[in-house]
Amino acid sequence: MKTENVLEIKELNVHYTTLTTTVVALKDVSLHVGPKEALGIIGESGCGKSTLSYAIMDYLPLNGASTGQILFKGEDLLALSNKEMQKFRGNRIAMVYQNPYSSLNPSLTIGFQLEEVTMFHRGFTREKARETAIETLIDLHLGDAVGIVKRYPHQISGGMQQRICIAMALLCRPDLMILDEPTTALDVTTEAVILDLILELKEKYDMSMIYISHDIGVVNKVSDRIAIMYRGEVVETGDKKAIFDDPQHPYTRALINCIPRSGVVKEHVKLNTIPGYVTRRSAEESGCPFVARCEQKNSTCEEQYGMKEWAENHYTACDRAYATDVPAKKLQVDEGSIPDTGDAEHKNVLELDNVYRYFGHAGKRVRAVDGINLTMERNSVLGVVGESGCGKSTMGHTVTGLYPPTKGRILFDGTDISVSWRKRSPDVLKNLQLIFQNPGRSLNPSFTLEQIIGRPMKKLLGIESKQERRKLIIDILKKVDLGEEYISRKPKQLSGGEMQRAAVARAFSISPNLLVCDEPTSALDASVQASVLNLLVDLQKESGASYMFISHDLNVINYLSDQIMVMYLGRICEYGTKNEVVGSPHHPYTEALLSAVPDVDPTKTRGTIRLKGAPPNPTQKIVGCPFSGRCHRKIGKICDTTPPPKVDISETHYVYCHLPPHEMDIIATKKGM
Amino acid sequence: MSFMKRFLSRLGFMALTVVAMSFLIFLLVEIMPGDVAQTVLGQAATEESVAALRETMKLNDPLMVRYGRWASGYIQGDLGESLYMRGVQINSIFWRRVGHSMLLALSALIFYVPLSIFLGVLAGVRAGKFSDSVISFLGLATMALPEFVSGILLITVFSVNLNLLPLTSVIPIGQTLWQNLEILVLPACSITFVMFGYVSRMQRSSMIGVMNSDYVRAAILKGMPKRYVIFRHALKNALLPTITIIGMNMGWLFGGLIVVETLFGFPGLGSLTMTAIKTRDIPLIEACVLFITIIFVFSTFITDMMYSFLNPKIRFKREDL
Ligand code: SF4
Numbered sequence: 005m006k007t008e009n010v011l012e013i014k015e016l017n018v019h020y021t022t023l024t025t026t027v028v029a030l031k032d033v034s035l036h037v038g039p040k041e042a043l044g045i046i047g048e049s050g051c052g053k054s055t056l057s058y059a060i061m062d063y064l065p066l067n068g069a070s071t072g073q074i075l076f077k078g079e080d081l082l083a084l085s086n087k088e089m090q091k092f093r094g095n096r097i098a099m100v101y102q103n104p105y106s107s108l109n110p111s112l113t114i115g116f117q118l119e120e121v122t123m124f125h126r127g128f129t130r131e132k133a134r135e136t137a138i139e140t141l142i143d144l145h146l147g148d149a150v151g152i153v154k155r156y157p158h159q160i161s162g163g164m165q166q167r168i169c170i171a172m173a174l175l176c177r178p179d180l181m182i183l184d185e186p187t188t189a190l191d192v193t194t195e196a197v198i199l200d201l202i203l204e205l206k207e208k209y210d211m212s213m214i215y216i217s218h219d220i221g222v223v224n225k226v227s228d229r230i231a232i233m234y235r236g237e238v239v240e241t242g243d244k245k246a247i248f249d250d251p252q253h254p255y256t257r258a259l260i261n262c263i264p265r266s267g268v269v270k271e272h273v274k275l276n277t278i279p280g281y282v283t284r285r286s287a288e289e290s291g292c293p294f295v296a297r298c299e300q301k302n303s304t305c306e307e308q309y310g311m312k313e314w315a316e317n318h319y320t321a322c323d324r325a326y327a328t329d330v331p332a333k334k335l336q337v338d339e340g341s342i343p344d345t346g347d348a349e350h351k352n353v354l355e356l357d358n359v360y361r362y363f364g365h366a367g368k369r370v371r372a373v374d375g376i377n378l379t380m381e382r383n384s385v386l387g388v389v390g391e392s393g394c395g396k397s398t399m400g401h402t403v404t405g406l407y408p409p410t411k412g413r414i415l416f417d418g419t420d421i422s423v424s425w426r427k428r429s430p431d432v433l434k435n436l437q438l439i440f441q442n443p444g445r446s447l448n449p450s451f452t453l454e455q456i457i458g459r460p461m462k463k464l465l466g467i468e469s470k471q472e473r474r475k476l477i478i479d480i481l482k483k484v485d486l487g488e489e490y491i492s493r494k495p496k497q498l499s500g501g502e503m504q505r506a507a508v509a510r511a512f513s514i515s516p517n518l519l520v521c522d523e524p525t526s527a528l529d530a531s532v533q534a535s536v537l538n539l540l541v542d543l544q545k546e547s548g549a550s551y552m553f554i555s556h557d558l559n560v561i562n563y564l565s566d567q568i569m570v571m572y573l574g575r576i577c578e579y580g581t582k583n584e585v586v587g588s589p590h591h592p593y594t595e596a597l598l599s600a601v602p603d604v605d606p607t608k609t610r611g612t613i614r615l616k617g618a619p620p621n622p623t624q625k626i627v628g629c630p631f632s633g634r635c636h637r638k639i640g641k642i643c644d645t646t647p648p649p650k651v652d653i654s655e656t657h658y659v660y661c662h663l664p665p666h667e668m669d670i671i672a673t674k675k676g677m
Numbered sequence: 678m679s680f681m682k683r684f685l686s687r688l689g690f691m692a693l694t695v696v697a698m699s700f701l702i703f704l705l706v707e708i709m710p711g712d713v714a715q716t717v718l719g720q721a722a723t724e725e726s727v728a729a730l731r732e733t734m735k736l737n738d739p740l741m742v743r744y745g746r747w748a749s750g751y752i753q754g755d756l757g758e759s760l761y762m763r764g765v766q767i768n769s770i771f772w773r774r775v776g777h778s779m780l781l782a783l784s785a786l787i788f789y790v791p792l793s794i795f796l797g798v799l800a801g802v803r804a805g806k807f808s809d810s811v812i813s814f815l816g817l818a819t820m821a822l823p824e825f826v827s828g829i830l831l832i833t834v835f836s837v838n839l840n841l842l843p844l845t846s847v848i849p850i851g852q853t854l855w856q857n858l859e860i861l862v863l864p865a866c867s868i869t870f871v872m873f874g875y876v877s878r879m880q881r882s883s884m885i886g887v888m889n890s891d892y893v894r895a896a897i898l899k900g901m902p903k904r905y906v907i908f909r910h911a912l913k914n915a916l917l918p919t920i921t922i923i924g925m926n927m928g929w930l931f932g933g934l935i936v937v938e939t940l941f942g943f944p945g946l947g948s949l950t951m952t953a954i955k956t957r958d959i960p961l962i963e964a965c966v967l968f969i970t971i972i973f974v975f976s977t978f979i980t981d982m983m984y985s986f987l988n989p990k991i992r993f994k995r996e997d998l
């Protein structure tokens with residue numbers, strides 16, 4: 005029996021005209037969404053995912069034009085006038101956006117913003133509309149629904165705001181809900197709760213859904229069918245399992261393989277990379293969109309390109325993912341041992357002794373780092389993971405001396421460096437480098453790479469000769485896969501990935517002993533992230549430097565680290581080797597965090613632990629365990645009143661928690677990843 | 678509630694500013710070159726008579742004592758006696774002038790605020806279209822004209838050529854402003870000329886910003902009609918910066934209209950200040966400048982309060998749920 009599709013997009017083309025050029029945003033996109041079906045759309049940034057959703061809502065910027073058909077239950081939305089379209093928006097088709105905070109009007113109460121939807125579309129009175137709003141909020145498990153409608157958006161947490169936005173989309177019980185990266189701005193534990201909620205509501209309201217994300221794990225969790233987009237085209241669609249188990253398009257395969265996920269660690273696997281980056285598409289360009297970056301391309305690519313049915317329900321524009329007529333790329337982990345650096349006297353490259361870092365004044369004091377004790381071994385990678393506001397970045401910045409610690413001591417190779425970088429010796433500065441999340445802001449835009457990389461060489465290494473410096477700069481640029489020609493380029497001329505490579509090159513040009521990496525890949529697309537991660541792994545092996553790698557992404561941390569430290573609200577929850585923390589976690593927060601990470605493997609689903617609420621206000625003075633307000637295993641009053649003791653699990657593994665040992669063992673045997 | 682706290686702290690701050698400013702004004706006038714008694718008596722006066730006058734005016738007392746006397750007089754509502762027009766109580770001329778200025782300021786406000794906001798919103802909503810270009814051009818053109826040029830232009834067109842309105846804004850002796858309301862029109866227009874470009878451009882750009890915001894997009898994609906989105910979702914947020922601008926110019930409007938008032942011969946506070954300065958009438962200068970200062974501080978205060986009242990982010994603090 006063939007049921008009618010809720011949405012059918014036929015040959016949709018969208019282009020933007022600017023003064024000088026025409027940019028193709030969508031090219032011949034054909035997709036359909038069946039009743040109650042969840043279609044996941046995956047793509048890197050700039051692949052037209054968002055344009056697609058706005059095209060469905062008929063909301064393109066003035067310079068955008070579309071051709072084709074968008075049939076919603078048989079009616080062509082593109083042919084409708086703006087007035088007619090209003091009846092669909094928010095009523096039959098509703099949308100949820102990436103940034104809940106800015107999507108809510110700051111000067112109107114939440115209640116008002118919910119009520120107007122049904123008042124317009126259903127002609128409800130305000131009383132009735134409020135009733136419906138509260139009912140819907142209760143469906144979303146918002147405890148105090150009656151209280152929330154009286155509040156303003158800034159008075160509630162980000163996770164809560166996104167639930168309000170979802171409620172807003174659900175008010176008229178739409179047939180189709182479009183979710184555009186709805187959890188990207190949220191923390192991983194909040195994300196997990198929202199994803200569960202979305203699935204639950206989809207069942208409850210019999211909706212169809214389009215879920216757009218760059219995050220393959222998230223899409224895997226919520227969708228039935230998946231479409232992969234690349235540069236404005238759909239390159240492959242199919243059932244979730246088919247896409248993950250048997251991808252046919254070289255891009256799909258490459259994309260899936262470049263994401264670090266459970267079981268993928270640097271010791272065994274090198275991440276797949278896709279050379280180059282996503283470029284804009286001009287009107288003249290035809291043929292395969294991926295040709296510039298494809299490693300399976302051959303002479304037939306031009307003519308044969310086009311959507312074909314590969315198997316039942318599985319369509320692909322190219323089936324050369326496993327083509328053997330081109331030599332396969334070899335990605336091998338070289339097993340060379342890491343050279344030892346520094347004097348052997350100090351086994352530990354870094355020691356933090358009860359380090360505190362506060363911001364603000366008394367009364368409004370933010371305890372960003374609240375008593376950290378830590379030792380980092382030489383030649384190791386310490387992954388620091390935690391959600392936003394847990395103090396991981398502040399700790400990294402304190403170590404690098406962006407600001408001195410409020411209290412406590414930092415020892416680097418045995419030297420006390422508990423001061424700001426201005427007061428540190430050149431030797432310490434040389435050996436302790438920092439890479440930021442946003443390389444665009446840390447590289448001086450008016451300098452060329454030669455100047456940017458050469459400066460620390462001259463100042464800290466004392467290499468005076470320009471020729472000598474240039475030679476070294478070219479060497480280091482080659483190491484980070486940037487050619488010699490990059491030496492005269494300025495940051496503006498580089499893509500995001502290239503900029504981060506340049507930042508890595510600058511840091512490594514003076515062979516530091518310790519590199520603090522603060523979310524260095526979070527702003528990058530998956531394919532580019534993989535290449536930067538590979539680069540960091542290679543350089544560490546080669547130079548023997550140690551890394552403090554700070555990230556919110558457990559998969560990345562897991563891939564890269566030797567030791568992992570989990571932080572919450574400025575304190576350590578758990579510390580141990582990678583296998584210990586990921587393989588047998590002993591702290592409830594680590595457990596929750598691991599359970600929240602969406603898995604890329606479609607066969608695996610795991611129960612996520614729903615944490616209550618949001619992290620408490622960091623200005624609050626915490627007496628007991630910082631996690632006690634949200635802990636799902638809280639044992640009682642002691643958690644609120646007494647700071648949890650350090651419990652040694654093994655020589656290298658400890659947690660701060662009141663739980664009795666047998667309960668910790670339960671966490672460990674349930675296992676996270 | 679944090680709004681109350683803010684209110685009280687700003688109130689205190691305002692009082693402090695006024696006190697500090699009054700002292701500063703007193704001091705400034707004090708260090709102005711020339712001796713007061715000498716000025717009063719003229720260059721021909723003998724030293725003895727100057728000394729005697731200094732004595733009667735108690736000019737020889739220490740600075741703080743004189744300031745105290747001056748300030749306490751003000752608090753009791755006594756602005757002192759004019760130096761230039763001997764024997765005339767400043768009170769008797771000052772408040773009438775203030776009244777005139779207020780009336781002028783109010784009529785200007787009634788003219789330009791709705792006009793600039795309306796056209797600014799219109800331009801913002803239609804950004805890039807023809808109506809926007811016209812409004813933006815008008816704004817730029819009027820902004821580029823200094824008020825004496827636009828004033829003269831207005832006089833030439835409406836008084837000289839069309840003979841519709843009086844040439845100057847002088848009130849005939851024995852009459853009040855209320856009997857001569859038409860004299861307000863040209864000065865008010867001239868102020869509108871100055872303010873229109875300023876305020877409407879502000880309104881336009883804040884409207885564009887708000888119309889491009891995520892929450893306006895969200896409202897449109899909720900299926901709300903465009904008009905409703907503009908008035909219910911966008912306008913309130915887009916008004917906030919404009920209110921600040923209007924409020925900050927209030928002080929200027931209520932007393933700083935020296936050029937406009939002088940040009941039209943309007944009997945307001947601005948022209949009074951001008952006269953006081955020209956005749957070195959020190960007590961009058963002090964009264965004028967202090968009053969203008971108070972208006973400035975007060976309007977800033979009102980603006981701040983209005984802004985925080987309209988902005989729920991300030992009115993309601995974030996509570997943790
Ligand atoms: S093999 Fe050819 S057609 Fe297929 S993705 Fe690569 S370049 Fe495109």
Ligand code: SF4
Pocket residue numbers: 591592593629630631632633635636637638639643648660661662663
């Ligand atoms: S100390 Fe208590 S509240 Fe904190 S993590 Fe352990 S069980 Fe949970």
